[in-house]
Amino acid sequence: MGGHHKKNLRAEKAKVKLKGAKLPKGLNVTKTDFKVRKIEIREQLKESSYTETGQRQLNLKETLSRLKHHSVKFRTDALRSVRDSLKSGNADHLIGHLNELFQGIAAGSLDMERSARQESFKTLDVLLEALQPQAVAPFFHVIATYLRCAMTHVLPAIQEDSLLLLDVLLQRVPPALLAERSASVIIGNFIDMISRARHDNERSNRTLTLNLGQGKQTTVKWRTKVLLRLQQILGTLVSSKQGRITTSRVVHFDPMHPQYYNVLCPVLRDHRDLHAILNEPKLSAEGSQLQTYVEQLLPLLQDNWLEVRPQPQQPLLTQDAAASLHVVVSLMSLLWNLIAQHEEEHNTRELSDWLRKHYAHKFVLNFLAKDGSRFPYQQIPQTAKKSPKDKGHPVDGGELCLPQNLSIVALTCKFFPSANEKQAQLFGHLVGYMQLSLERLNSMTPEQQLSMVASLRPLLLENATSLLNIVAQPLTSLLSATIEAYVGQRFTTREGVATRVLNLLCEMVERSDLYGRFGGEQRFASFLSYLPQLLLKPTVGEATLRAMATLCRQLNRVFMSALLQAAPEVINHLSKLQVTGDSEGEEKFENQKRVLNLFYYARQLDEEGKLEQLEKQLDSDHIAAYLKAVISYN
Structure with missing residues (x-):
């Protein structure tokens, strides 16, 4: 073994050695700065x-x-x-x-x-x-x-x-x-x-x-x-x-008031069950399920609010409490909407009466107090800057808690549709808050203005008959502020806010009882004078046109005078005017005739003969002929 190893050593030493210069230090490095291309096999x-x-x-x-x-x-x-x-x-x-x-x-x-x-x-x-x-x-x-x-x-x-x-x-x-x-x-x-x-x-x-x-x-x-x-x-x-709710008109018979029915009415099938026909107090399966939701949810929502409700020593809400209040009142509003849809579909008021009987008093105590002293709510000002993740908190409602307060106003009107003297102080507080909120219209978003209109509607229209008995002066001031804001175009046109305010005012005008109790022509003068200007816009709503016809039939001098003043512009613009709403599918000339019919009543105030002069100057044969027939008809 040892000799074999020595032989290998001698053979190794005998090899020819290649002599050359060594590379300088730092150059003996593998180059990696070459370009490669990925091999792709299709x-x-x-x-x-x-x-x-x-x-x-x-x-x-x-x-x-x-x-x-x-x-x-x-x-x-x-x-x-x-x-x-x-x-x-x-x-x-x-x-x-x-x-x-x-x-x-x-x-x-x-x-x-x-x-x-x-x-x-x-x-x-x-x-x-x-x-x-x-x-x-x-x-x-x-x-x-x-x-x-x-x-x-x-x-x-x-x-x-x-x-x-x-x-x-x-x-x-x-x-x-x-x-x-x-x-x-x-x-x-x-x-x-x-x-x-x-x-x-x-x-x-x-x-x-x-x-x-x-x-x-x-x-x-x-x-x-x-x-x-x-x-x-x-x-x-x-x-x-x-989409499932029918638009059929339901009239509840009242022997103490005059009733008005359609002359022609299609034959409708009665889809009610036997209990509804016999007026027996039995809920349908859907109504029972809805009642179960309310029985389980409303106490939980109120308990959830009571855990975060501010104390007298610190009346301002934290951000978490404001967010909790926002979602709680939104859920209560949705439950009321579901009940309203169910009752409209089944022609009954049983669920809403049950809800008011069991929860109206608790709602006032927990959210408002008897005299409304806890209302309105405000949030603690945010001193620290928010992080990008917290930007635009979706449910806190801002420092003024505007969505929460407006929803509470609307809910109170639903719980007390027929207010009495005991709730005078409470509703006076709510009406005063709404008037203060109208002053902040310019700083509101379209969504907040929609909530504002939704809260104005029950106060000024749906519950107005009973509220005028207890808070007549504040409610009338609120109406004046609403009309002033609409005529001054402070309501935005986005999301249909201005249209909803217009429909609200038109419905009030159509109800002769409310129109008279609010002050009639004197109170609505600025709105009535502004109405004909809507006929100069590209479109006009069906509800607006219907309200104008009602005013003419009532021989409202303020409106008819303003209509005569704007007659040249209105008739010249008539060929470009479109009517939106229920009559949107009718022929264009049929809708134009509805506008011309307004001048049948207004001609009584036409002492200078403006309409006859316009009829001679018109280029359209159809419009001119019909306007002539309207003016000369007796």
Whole structure:
């Protein structure tokens, strides 16, 4: 062994050595600044997608199987793969596998890993966006089942993330489908997320529970998050029922007042049940369910407010308390809307009477106090600058709490439609607040002005008959301020705010009793003089035109004088005028004749013969001939 090793050493030394100069220090470095190009094999790219006919079924099956894999990585990769395929526009081939696909994606809402749950929500959002509603409808029960399981899960983290799944459904699923299929069950689960029953009975009293979150948010914030989603669900119920309500006129017979009926009335089928025909106090199944919502929700909403309500030593609201108040009064308004829709559909007042009997007094004590001393609410000024994440808080309502206060005004009018002397101080307080709010119109957003009009309507129109008996002077001042703001064009035209104010004033004018009690021509003079100017705009509403006809039939001299003054401009503009509303489908000349008919009454004040001069100057034969007939008709 030793000799063999020595022989190798001698052979190694005998090799010829190449001698040369060594590289300077620092140059013996591998160069990496060269450019490379990625090698792409087109066949591999086609094979990985779902578009190739040969590989589509296999790859789709692998993806569906990986959605149920025990590994979190495999599940999240499968969800990303489905999402990427949908974003690239390859959703057609999924139609035959929607059941398995919805099962696999929706099951991610119950995953123990938060990352997998987040991926499932993102993928479901993309899938629902790519599919038509009629394709989703047969499988919606799968998503709804997993949603209910997530909302009632034993782990608080999964319950909290179930709200994100609901956000996807609220954004992507049509309201009618969501309301029709599972809204009633989801509402029950919402109630369970913030409360528990004191007894086994479903309709028994419930008590609020503590925070379900992971300690990062307070109990108030958690409940506000839950109630915000509940508000959206109730909003879908309200919007889905709006199209079902018929527009037939219902007259409640009163032997003490004159009744007016249509001369021609189509034969209508009576869809009421036997109990409604016999006037028996029995609610329908829908009415009983609605009553259950109210019985469970209203006490919880009031208890939730009582926990954050400000104390006398600190009357201002914190930001969390303001957000809680905003969602609580919004939910109560939605419940009232659902009751109003149900009663209009079934021709009954039973639910609203029951609600006022049991909850009106508690509402005043908890939100206003008997004399209204707790109202209006304001928020503590925010001294510190908000972070970008907190910019535009959606539910705090601002420092003046304008949406909350306006909603409380409207709710009070719903709870007390026939106010008496005992509520004089309370309603005087509310009317005074509304007049102060009108002074801030220029600083309000269109949404806030819509809330303002919604609160003005019950005060000035729906409940005005009883309110004029107890707060006549403040209410009349509020009407004057409203007319002044409308004529001064302080109401925005966005979102139809100015149109709603116009319709409100026109309805008041059409009611001769309110028109007279508010002061008649003297009170409405500026509005009546402004009305003919609306006929010079590109469009005029059906309700506006109907109110003008009523004023002419009442021989209102203020309006007819203003109409005569604007007659040349009105008649010359008539060919360009469009009528919107119920008569939108009529012939244009029929609507033009309705405007010309106004001058039949106004001709009594035409001492200078303006109308006859206009009739001779007109270019249109149809308009000129009809105006001549109107002027000369006796």
